[in-house]
Amino acid sequence: MPWTEKHRPKNIEEVRGQNPIVTKIKEFIKNFPQKKKAILLHGPPGIGKTTLAYVLANETDSEIFELNASDLRNKDKLKEILKPATQQKSLIKKNKIILVDEVDGISEVDRGGITELLSIVKSSPYPVIMTANDIWNKKLSPIRKQTELIKLKEIDYRTIKDVMISILKKENKFIDNNILTNIAVKAKGDLRAAINDLQTISEIQDPSTINLDERNKETDIFNSLRQVFKTKPTNDILKVFDTVNMTIDEIILWVEENIPAEYEGEELARAYERLSKTDIFKGRIYKQQYWRFLIYENILLSYGISSAKNPDKKVKTNFTTYNRPTRILKIWLNNQRTEKKKSIAKKYARYVHVGEKRAMSEFPIIKQIIKTNSEIQKELNLNEEEIAYLNNESHKH
């Protein structure tokens, strides 16, 4: 059984991280009927929207009638299923709550669904709770107007960690604290995702063998970048990359990727001037195999970049999310793509007695000729993949 189900909170006390919201919803149900007959809980996935509805039903001794995204929700279906539900009293419980999950999932296919839903809500003698990830979709605007909007926030990583620890206790398992922190941070507020990760990891025989290295590495580089970009340059900055378990070449790419996120104008210019010098020393090391230049590479990359900020400016404390360097990946992807181009150019070059390099540089015009003529494709002995490449390329333009 998935832990997300097994450990789903049953009562208010077990709900974590959404306390102010709970009171609000409770009020709504207690004071029902009010002017607005429905509330709309909205926020990112995995933060407890549906769970809250169930917990409150439990709390107020209500039966839940749920209609979720997997049901067809067009006008007729709603009339057929939802309407009777709003007209029938609960047989076992005192009250009843109608839960319409993921209203932003009511699609174009469910024609007339939203209008019908609202009209049912209007006449419903029971409180209606709706949930949605994104309420700013245009088609939801009538719903926005007629429901009480309640926004749920992402769950703080410390809370996520606490929840995980209590689950582990119940499951009688142990996982290293560092790993827990990592899962919690990685989840970015999505508790459900974190619990799923936790279960997966706990099922691995020896959790320390899983590759959390990659994530540790990233926390290190994030912290170092933060120091370089956000703090005043001190001599400590000289050692800022020492603890990062990456080669200096890799670190250069990280710095390069993220300079524009932090600096602009004169600062940007100074930072790039220093990055440029860093690269020059790198080039000199390669060419002359004179490794002492590494010192200058290091200093320019750490202190050099850090001191690029205006000295009289206030130190920034805002949180910046740093990006992973994408350039290497892009180059790799591009090489994959040009692979076909090269093989076509090679076949063509041999056939018409020119050099491959020239065929490559004249490729746009050659391509036009080859792609429109299947006879030529046969002549050059192009394979299916190469032909597909020619056709695909032409779509992009």
Place this chain on the structure above:
Amino acid sequence: MTNKSGIWTEKYRPSIFSEVVGQDNIVKRVESLTNSLNIPHLLFAGPAGTGKSTLALIIVKELFKDNWRENYLELNASDERGINVIREKVKNFARTKSLGNVSFKVIFLDEADALTPEAQQALRRTMENYSNTCRFILSCNYSSKIIDPIQSRCAIFRFKLLEKKDVERVIQRIAEKEELMINPEAIEIIYEGSEGDCRRCINILQSTASISPSITPELVSTIISNTKPKDIKVVLDYAISGDFQKARERLLDVMLKESISGQDVIKAIQKEIWNLPVEPEIKVKLTEKTGEAEFRIIEGSDPFIQLQALLVSFVLAGLGK
């Protein structure tokens, strides 16, 4: 006489001496050498698309008739991985004797000027070692890039850039055979877009014809301009307008998509500076920065970092600094 190929540069490649256009003197001399069934090493120098490879092919077809393929080796110096690979291929090819009444085989080495002087020295020894069984035809753009010892061993032929009337004749002939509609204005545009390279002319023509048999000047212009990277201007526009992130993103796209080197980007930037909406003073400053960036690309290890640093100068220039 035409070839069966669907690629027009092949289909309409001259296959006898009299069909070669625009190199009358050379053709006459080469033809008489060929008729004697004995040729020296030859060096063909001249711009691209003037008939060097074509003439080499005609020579071997005349010499060996139907057996030409067994007696002919075509190599491209700029594609082979170094002189050793070339020597190895030559060795394998030259090991067996030529069949028939011609006592040698022919090796055509295209773009020989791509070889370094050291590699050319090695090539020279190879030429000497196999001079009994092989004749070399070397082609190059500039004979000055070929070392003297090789030049002195070859009969040198300098190919001229084709004249406009020659190119016009070629295009006209193909247009007739392929039943295309074409007017003098369109031919003129093809000629100009080709920079005198006959092969390129034919390619432009076929490329245009693949869209419509009616070759209009507009269509030709579109085809030609589509084949030139013009995105560097866009990159600079982003930089000048202050959007550094976008500028560097586009720069990487352009470099990857067109597979152009850092130095090629520098060249394009240097030309583009003069079209930018900035003060003369700043144009000079940017040119200086561009030169510095080019220097740093040679000195450094990662051209893309140096180009980004240069782009920042354009961002500042956009702010009037």
